[in-house]
Amino acid sequence: MSxxxxxxxxxxxxxxxxxxxxEAWSSVRDQVMNALGVRETPTVEEKPEPLADWEMLTQYWDFPYPVDMDVACEHCGSKTENWSEDEPRLFRLSSANLAGLVAFKCMNCRAKVVKKHFKDEIVTECTPYLEEKITSKEGRY
Known part of the structure; x- marks a missing residue:
């Protein structure tokens, strides 16, 4: 055919x-979706917080300072003294590992707050949420 x-x-x-x-799909996609009455409603299911990973980190905690529970977002100013006791959550745990890397999602502005626990210090990084993603960094399957 073609x-x-x-x-x-x-x-x-x-x-x-x-x-x-x-190439053909990208040029006719919108017309096909409209003709078929397909409405895109992205439903992103939140994964459960990896609390077991957090518990394992705290069990094997060997840093010279106590377990820190405070989280703060540099972008919207949201902060808490103990993220696990907030109801509703101000920060949602998204990952934790034995190396001391812990990541949170700010529930106010969706920024990513990463806490890196080193032997002598904690380094915190806050990355704003981007509605438009950088396509060169997206995985394609």
Whole structure:
């Protein structure tokens, strides 16, 4: 048919679908979605907080300072003395590991707050949430 479109047929010769190249799909996607009445509603399911990872980190805590529970967002000013006791959560634990790397999501502005626990100090980094992602850093499967 075309270099852009391959029609797909069943064993009896009935048309069952079409395969478009990425270039063809990107040029007709909106019209096809509208014609079929498909509305995109991105539903992002929040993963549960990895509390078991946090518990393991605190069990094996060998830093010369006590476990720190405070979290602060540089971007919106949100802060808490103990993130685990807030209801509703001001910061949501997104990852923790035995190396002392702990990450949180600010529930106010969606910034990412990372706490790096080193032997002698804690370094905190706060990265703002970006609605528009950098496409060169996106995984494609």
């Amino acid at each position: 270099d852009q479109i391959n029609e797909l047929f069943d064993k009896d010769g009935n048309l069952i679908g079409a395969l478009l190249t990425a």
